[in-house]
Amino acid sequence: MRTLATAAAVAVAMTGLAGGASAQKLEKVEFFLNWVPGGDHAPYYFARKMKRYEAVGIDLDIQPGKGSAVAIQRGAAGASPLVLADMGAALIARGKGAETVAVMNVYANSPQGLYWLKSSGIKSAKDLAGKKIGNPPGDAARVVFPALAKNAGIDPASVTWVNIDANGKLAALKSKAIDATTSFYNIHHIFQRELGDDMGFLAWRDVGVNPYGNSVLVNAKFLAANKKLVADFVGVSQKAFADCVADPKPCVEALVEANGALKFDNEMTNWELVTVLMSDQTSRSVALGWHDDTRMAADYDLAATYFKLDKAFDVKTVYTNEFLDKSIKMTQPKTK
Numbered sequence: 001m002r003t004l005a006t007a008a009a010v011a012v013a014m015t016g017l018a019g020g021a022s023a024q025k026l027e028k029v030e031f032f033l034n035w036v037p038g039g040d041h042a043p044y045y046f047a048r049k050m051k052r053y054e055a056v057g058i059d060l061d062i063q064p065g066k067g068s069a070v071a072i073q074r075g076a077a078g079a080s081p082l083v084l085a086d087m088g089a090a091l092i093a094r095g096k097g098a099e100t101v102a103v104m105n106v107y108a109n110s111p112q113g114l115y116w117l118k119s120s121g122i123k124s125a126k127d128l129a130g131k132k133i134g135n136p137p138g139d140a141a142r143v144v145f146p147a148l149a150k151n152a153g154i155d156p157a158s159v160t161w162v163n164i165d166a167n168g169k170l171a172a173l174k175s176k177a178i179d180a181t182t183s184f185y186n187i188h189h190i191f192q193r194e195l196g197d198d199m200g201f202l203a204w205r206d207v208g209v210n211p212y213g214n215s216v217l218v219n220a221k222f223l224a225a226n227k228k229l230v231a232d233f234v235g236v237s238q239k240a241f242a243d244c245v246a247d248p249k250p251c252v253e254a255l256v257e258a259n260g261a262l263k264f265d266n267e268m269t270n271w272e273l274v275t276v277l278m279s280d281q282t283s284r285s286v287a288l289g290w291h292d293d294t295r296m297a298a299d300y301d302l303a304a305t306y307f308k309l310d311k312a313f314d315v316k317t318v319y320t321n322e323f324l325d326k327s328i329k330m331t332q333p334k335t336k
Helices: 002-023 039-049 068-077 087-094 140-152 166-174 185-198 220-225 227-246 249-258 264-278 281-285 293-307
Strands: 027-032 058-063 082-086 100-105 112-117 132-135 160-163 180-184 199-203 214-219
Touching: 027 068, 027 227, 039 058, 039 227, 039 249, 039 264, 058 227, 068 082, 068 087, 068 100, 068 214, 082 087, 087 100, 087 140, 087 214, 087 293, 100 220, 100 227, 112 140, 112 166, 112 185, 132 140, 132 166, 140 293, 166 180, 166 185, 180 185, 185 199, 185 264, 214 220, 214 227, 220 227, 227 249, 227 264, 249 264
Parallel strands: 027 058, 027 082, 132 160, 132 180
Antiparallel strands: 082 214, 100 214, 112 180, 112 199
């Protein structure tokens, strides 16, 4: 009897170990970024370093991106089930049949900014008439510029567009080959450093052009088949963003550790600017990462007006707030 009891105990113990091993089995999931890693991506690297994704069974493979269009293509095709991309680009892509669903917003405010040289005589957006604005052909900001012009009170046809490479904007502005350009706010500090007192700036959101920016998107079929995994990813990520707002240093350190070419001070400044983009009435009062229905409807109208969607769709099929914890809200960020 003693032998049988011992054997039974061993069997129970082995069953427990097997169950524990099974519980620790991780599912590898690729998360494709909108661009190369930077300060705005710090929370994902922080959560991965702290093994928070592992704790919910996710082996997160973070891949550098090549722009929102590429990220959305990969997400819609299922090559990367989770991607980070501009919400406006996602709406345009949905009109072409690319089915992704936004599950968490990052940029509650549009990151688009207009930069100019004060020495060119420009004091505000109203002074852009007759001036040269440099942007790549097909740049999203260039396409939506008529909305900015309308709100600023100028004729969009009164400016001259100069085709330049995306990485050549600042150099073209400094050399006065152009009078103005557009850029994302999270590199605002670089324009400040290079242009100094001659820098003029207008955030598009300040003149009422404020579509949602980057959001976490999920392949629609993957979402339908893996709701728990998506819920776990969003839960960890939302909490990580809140933690990084409260204490950014370990988050930026985790980013730099994982991407050796980055500099801590630069990415910390980048992150501080990102927190400005994260903060709006909804993120502060409803939940961090929340997509507001009214704003999403306005974003759809903006996309339909200026980008001519191939096919109309119900905007409410493009996003969901179901995985967000409403107890987690945007707070006053801590600076270095």
